[in-house]
Amino acid sequence: MAASPKVRVRFAPSPTGLLHVGNTRTALFNWLFARQKKGANVLRIEDTDVERSEARFETQLLDDLRWLGLDWDEGPDKGGEYGPYRQSDRMEIYRGYAERLIEEGKAYLCFCTPEELERERQQAIAEHGPQIYSGKCRRLDPAEARRRRTQGEAAAIRLKIPEHPIHFHDIVRGEVTFEHESVSDPIIVRSSGMPVYNYVVVVDDAEMKITHVIRGDDHLSNTPKQVALYEALGFPVPEFAHLSTILGPDRERLSKRHGATSVAQFRDMGVLPEALVNYLALLGWAPSGGTRETFTPQELIREFSLERVTPSPAIFDFEKLYWLNRQYLKSADRQRVIALALPYLRKATLLGEDMDAEMQQWAGKLIDLLVPYVDRLDQLPDRAAMIFRYDAVAAVSAEDNRPLLESEAGGKVISAFAKRVASQSDGFSAESFKAIINEVKAETGTKGKELFHPIRIVITGSHSGPDFDRVIPLIETGSRLPLPQHVLSVRERVAAFEQAFAQS
């Protein structure tokens, strides 16, 4: 058996918007396959849709891919043997092949106007028949057709589809067959001279020696046209792998209205790239055995296989992504998490830009305290509210606080607690705070929830939250720091609470 040629795959996005998770999974599977097979991963920009393509989207695309760690070996930014890698720079190539196909009788000029074609289509719909091209211009004499074009008549170029069934192999779906009638002669170059997607993609993939076309299954029905094109052009037909669509919770194609769908949005939410990569890998693929959930990129490269990709569509589960993110957040390097978390706290003006060593240390501890409570970094400011936003009036009037505050035991605890805090002139440490609680406990004869909940409400405004041992030092130290928003000390909180309580 001959040595199989080196694996070459490509990811070919259109720079018409932000990188979407559906495309991202395609990019990921291409990358995993290339890296596992020690092949080449090619990045090609499909910007033939001049109207919608924008340079800034291309830049963003590359940035998002880099952020995810999905690198490429050839592409518009780094060149390569088979460039250029931007379709707008390849127009001459497309033109050349199209003319060749006409000369060889494998394609022909079509003078049908869009109006004519539209009429035929409407009729087909009315008759419930298949909407296929009549083949009218196929029967034109080539020399005559050429003459008409030279005389300035607008002509599109159509590929002649051979009159036999077209089949191809798909790694995910097996053998796929289409009757030639259902394909019908497709236009490959518009009358404006602009080549169409289904044509350029074949020229590019063939010229770039792509061996495996891994892409979304919205292209499955286009594949017979492309296979016919490969054959007309005399190029070997690559292997295909069509990935199922990613759907939203309502089983419709995942889109903006389902919430975050772009890589940029997830990044802004504080989702780690390894979590997104891990989640996306599990969407439509599972390792044999199917009991493992977390994989590093290296492990994915080792385990991945296109044969194990599931053909059925998958619903994007935000919860599971966030759960995975939490796992990665917990195990990530502390300094990295702090560096990533800081911008969220700064944006909420809880921290300033300039921080001295003491403040940095304090911020680090704050983040240590908060991160276990979130599954996305953008939830941090909300979680920090108990430190930064103490609202005595709200604490006193909150529905779920009232019963406790109005109970006899609650009142006793609060007054005993307040009295002791007031008599303490210095700040509190975790130990001295605990000592006070113990005194209150002895004086009031309360314990457990009865004892802790009222104190919690006085200090944080809520009856739930992290350990006092960690919260108290943070509050006390924070109150002495020149933060953009003053953190109230224990004494200040108690004083504010008492005032609000008395007035209620």
Added chain:
RNA sequence: GGCGCUAUCGUCUAGGGGUUAGGACGGAAGAUUCUCAAUCUUCAAACCCGGGUUCGAUUCCCGGUAGCGCUACCA
């Protein structure tokens, strides 16, 4: 309408001609904790329907149904 693809817990999935149909997210309960989160333990939860093939089908085949995609001088 035509053509194509798909179909296992609510969701992602493993599995496969005979299984207590496995794991994970989410849900419920319990343990722990002053509380919440986390963590741990336990529980509930599925083979779309109808025919065939077969001793036996959730698994193989065919039909139906449903969902999705393509049906463009969009990509």
